[in-house]
Amino acid sequence: MSKQLHSEAILRVIGLNKYFGDEHILKSISTTISKGEVVAIMGPSGGGKSTFIRCINRIEEPTTGQIYFGDLEVTGSKNKICDIRRDIGMVFQNFALFPHLSALENIMLAPTKIKKISKVKSKINAMALLKRVGLEEKANNFPEQLSGGQQQRVAIARSLAMDPKILLFDEPTSALDPEMVREVLDVMVSLAQEGMTMVVVSHEINFIKEAASRVLVLVNGEIIEDGPSKQVIEKPSHQRTKEFLGNLL
């Protein structure tokens, strides 16, 4: 937490509540995420991890509370949400690549259609991103022709193409075969090392140890633990965290 004092806040969540009908999914969550932080969100399923991360770019509508991205209020007028989302990348559990577009076209779509970058320029950029995730030779393949790990790496490249200031990962490796998890995590680790601000819902303990600077533990819609990753994983203060981590290891 001390880290936040001397660095710039990029994301502020204030009193976030989310109800699905009568169910209280997120209970008055408040937290601040600083530039360059890699925050892992852990917790048992049904604890509200996905709902929380989906509220950050408002693809899930918060019931009450405020979220600020820099100076901009995510939870403000709906008219500005598209502009805000351009700077918040998101990677999904099921990859969510566009099946009718090739890997290259998936990456080029947003820059050419939203930022109006020329096709030539955005193609050069997209190829560079594909190279970065190690899939240069798959540029013209369609999602169906790619393995899960490859699809997820293309999805990461697609988010990066918009030059986001923060990247959200919603269980990026949960839908992958074990042998494909590593190739996705490698890309994420290198992003973390380059200073990308990331919020990652994940149970990949090795990744968290390796790349995360901070861990939030979300149980029953509340943050029960918040601290440096090493501390939370090795010396959790809350009994519920201990149980949960015990099940993971």
Add this chain to the structure above:
Amino acid sequence: MMDDFGINDIKHIFFNMEVMDGQWGLLFFGLWVTIKIAAVSIIFSTILGLFVAIVRIQNSSAYNLLLITYLEFCRATPIVVALIVVYFGLPFLNITFSPFQSAVIVIVFVHTAYIGEAFRSGILAINKSQTEAAQSLGLNQIQTYQYILVPQAFRIVLPTLANQWTGIIKDTSICTILAITELLKAAQIIAAWKANPTPLVMSTFMYLLILIPLTIFTMRLEKNVRIKK
């Protein structure tokens, strides 16, 4: 002997090329009119169908009730009745359409309902995460439809769409009740004049002349889509 006689008989009645002497011009003129009505109707009902589907998905209240009423109305009304109302009925309200306009209006009105429902189910069949991925990249609603949902829905509904287009081509034959010489009407005129049904048989082949290229076209599209997937 009997068989021989039978076949000659059939030939004389249904495939009598002497009857067709000098009549092909009229039949081809009819074919051209049919193609024009069908092409305009297909284009308009497909575009409007897509529009209806999107409006129906986006709005839940008043629009929807209006649209559902329209859909049910279309399903329940025989197309001939609709044509009679538009062409013979509306002039009483001082609204007059040419036969061509009336035909297109009625065909589009009815088929838009069916095509709209097809598109709606196509769009709803797309995984919700596609919309979310598009949104998270910063695409607005129109862009999401334009680049993500409609192209995918189109691929899903293509077989249904091809069926509807075929239906539209065949429905152009309702124009025989109007003063408009499309393919079937042309065939009827010649058949009545020559007292022989050969022109009707020939007109059937001409419908095939339109339908076969359409079928090939849609099959190609479907194949392309499958390769791309």
